[in-house]
Amino acid sequence: MGSSLALVFASDEGFARPLAVAMHSALGHVSPTLAVEVYVLDNGIGNESRRRLRRAAAGREIRWIRVPPDRLVEHRGAEHFTSTSYARLLIPELLPRHVRRAVYLDGDVLVTGDLSPLFELELGNAPFAAVRDYAIGSTDRERPYFNAGVLAMDLERWRQTGLAERALAYADAQTEPLFWGDQDALNAVAESWHELDLRWNVQATVLRDIENTRTDLTDRLSRQRDDLCRTAAVLHFAGYHKPWIPRASPPATMRWARALRRSGWYGPGEYLRWIAPLLGKRAILAAGRRGRRRDRRRD
Numbered sequence: 001m002g003s004s005l006a007l008v009f010a011s012d013e014g015f016a017r018p019l020a021v022a023m024h025s026a027l028g029h030v031s032p033t034l035a036v037e038v039y040v041l042d043n044g045i046g047n048e049s050r051r052r053l054r055r056a057a058a059g060r061e062i063r064w065i066r067v068p069p070d071r072l073v074e075h076r077g078a079e080h081f082t083s084t085s086y087a088r089l090l091i092p093e094l095l096p097r098h099v100r101r102a103v104y105l106d107g108d109v110l111v112t113g114d115l116s117p118l119f120e121l122e123l124g125n126a127p128f129a130a131v132r133d134y135a136i137g138s139t140d141r142e143r144p145y146f147n148a149g150v151l152a153m154d155l156e157r158w159r160q161t162g163l164a165e166r167a168l169a170y171a172d173a174q175t176e177p178l179f180w181g182d183q184d185a186l187n188a189v190a191e192s193w194h195e196l197d198l199r200w201n202v203q204a205t206v207l208r209d210i211e212n213t214r215t216d217l218t219d220r221l222s223r224q225r226d227d228l229c230r231t232a233a234v235l236h237f238a239g240y241h242k243p244w245i246p247r248a249s250p251p252a253t254m255r256w257a258r259a260l261r262r263s264g265w266y267g268p269g270e271y272l273r274w275i276a277p278l279l280g281k282r283a284i285l286a287a288g289r290r291g292r293r294r295d296r297r298r299d
């Protein structure tokens with residue numbers, strides 16, 4: 001019998017490198033007094049990437065679980081999503097039954113605070129806990145819409161409520177693709193969930209441009225923007241603007257880049273060969289933006 005607590009990720013080959021940052025930073029922020037097993041739901045991670053991820057785990061055992069492809073839904077929504085995102089719905093089905101509580105993290109997060117409280121959180125009758133989405137105010141049923149990038153899950157309760165089956169059936173039944181995939185489906189069918197404090201999933205890229213959104217959270221987020229970035233337990237690079245993409249420059253980009261170096265995904269020489277062209281491309285793009293702003297002022 002293993003631990004009843006699990007830290008869970010899901011990835012394909014395309015997201016293996018950012019997963020190293022998420023995993024390494026998460027394991028560095030879990031109390032050593034908690035016996036936590038580490039699981040990766042694997043939707044096609046190559047052998048070399050597995051080797052690098054084991055290095056990022058810094059001696060912790062990774063339990064790999066192949067995701068049955070017939071249990072996933074073809075994703076045709078937001079272009080940076082893949083069918084792998086649906087794997088998180090299957091966590092209670094795929095993990096061993098001795099695991100009662102799981103904390104799931106997206107691969108595009110950087111953990112900056114102690115995760116331990118999420119493993120011990122009292123959920124009552126709710127099958128999971130999540131943070132409100134910063135950009136999407138409510139579901140079609142006028143209920144608060146949550147972001148599924150950080151989930152504290154009661155696996156038995158999740159199974160009892162049939163959440164995975166109902167969410168997958170909802171996604172399959174849509175004639176138009178769900179833009180946010182399984183997150184939209186889960187929001188559509190979840191009857192109850194426990195709301196976490198905003199610091200547990202600080203959606204940094206949304207927060208940067210929060211004035212461009214309009215929900216009941218917008219004013220609060222605008223006032224608390226600096227405090228949220230400073231006190232975040234989890235920074236989440238949700239959306240298109242990822243810190244490893246040259247044309248994007250989300251908040252805490254260099255913080256993420258330093259975390260990638262610490263993760264061990266790259267050796268020292270490899271890291272320099274990766275970051276030098278990234279910084280060069282960003283400098284060129286930034287110079288272009290400054291030039292366009294000067295031209296507009298002259299006009």
